[in-house]
Amino acid sequence: AFTRHSSRFLTAWCYAMPFVLWPIVGDTTPIAAVFVSWAMLGTEDIGVQVEEPFDVLPLWQYAQGIAASCDGLVKEAAEGTITLSRDLDFQRTGAQVVVRPLWSAPAAPLASSNDGDAARLVEHHSESVEEERH
Structure with missing residues (x-):
């Protein structure tokens, strides 16, 4: 709600600004109004992005x-x-x-089907890993 309100207020302010600037800057009012409006709307857009980063930023x-x-x-x-x-x-x-x-050597050697010592080593390593998990 705040974002919509500030955006609508800023739009109305930018539309009214040339009438206020005319007595001060005269013929350069359109250039001044565009520059000031660009700065204000840019600042408001940055505020929207900071306010809602998950909806606006990728x-x-x-x-x-x-x-x-x-x-x-x-x-x-x-x-x-x-x-x-x-x-x-x-x-x-x-x-x-x-x-x-x-x-470096792997933590546990790969066991082959005919190497009983390696199979026991892998079993022991598997048991120690299970103990670490609990």
């Missing part, structure tokens, strides 16, 4: 950028290039993303 672009970054982090975590912290502490006391060099 914030979906920012949301898409954040979603793409999150998807990239999840993909890198699945590939094993980085390890995402399971720390849900809102104080953020430690590193939230631990970057592991590409040349």
Whole structure:
């Protein structure tokens, strides 16, 4: 309601301004009226954008950028290039993303069907990950 009221009042003010400017600036009234109206309407438009940013500004672009970054982090975590912290502490006391060099060994080796030791190692790793989640 405030936005509509200020917009209507400013429009009426801009229509009345040439009558007030005529005795002061004379023949240059149209130029002065256009310049002052442009400045006032521009300021009012900025106020509308600041007042209602979610309806006026294209914030979906920012949301898409954040979603793409999150998807990239999840993909890198699945590939094993980085390890995402399971720390849900809102104080953020430690590193939230631990970057592991590409040349380092993966956290748990892949198990083959004929390698019993590797299968037990993967089982042990899976159990420790489950314990961390709880």
